[in-house]
Amino acid sequence: MEHLQAYRAAGGGKHRANKQFGMNVLNRRLLMAVAVLFVTAAATSSEGKAQAGPFAPLAGSWSGSGTVSLEDGSTERIRCRAKYAPIGPTMEMTLTCASDAYKFILSANVQSAGNTITGSWSEASRNISGSLQGRGGGGNFEVVASAAGFNANIALRTSGNKQSVTMRADSQFRGANISLSR
Secondary structure (H helix, E strand, C coil): CHHHHHHHHHCCCCCHHHHHHHHHHHHHHHHHHHHHHHHHHHHHHHHHHHHCCCCHHHCEEEEEEEEEEECCCCEEEEEEEEEEEEECCEEEEEEEEECCCCEEEEEEEEEEECCEEEEEEEEHHHCEEEEEEEEEECCEEEEEEEECCEEEEEEEEEECCEEEEEEEECCCEEEEEEEEEC
């Protein structure tokens, strides 16, 4: 017992092992708080990146007008609406254009991996669907829409609240030039 009293007296009346134990608990708590802070910051950062993906500049509803070119060489003025719903590296979109005699409703689901774009598309009024492949990012994309007996090159350029869509195809529908804004 004398030994324990001498030991405590040398440590200022406290048992050194307890002081050491207290510091370990404090260090663990501090380390745990730093780890929680780091994990929270990483999760917040990846949420921000998901919202700032390659399709982010397109988000929302757009409207405008343009022209459509047909196989017989005629052109018609069209009115268009587009809706883009990006979620990180993926996006759902719909482009509806119509004139007095012509209408198309193009829908697509696309994914981005780096600057490579892949996905699927469908055109409701003609009951046709296929695949999309291309490149792009930051609101500017060039893709090829393919289906059995149909290929179209589509270029989409976005600058602020202005957007242009150019389509060129090898079918009855030869192409379209569309200007949109939000």
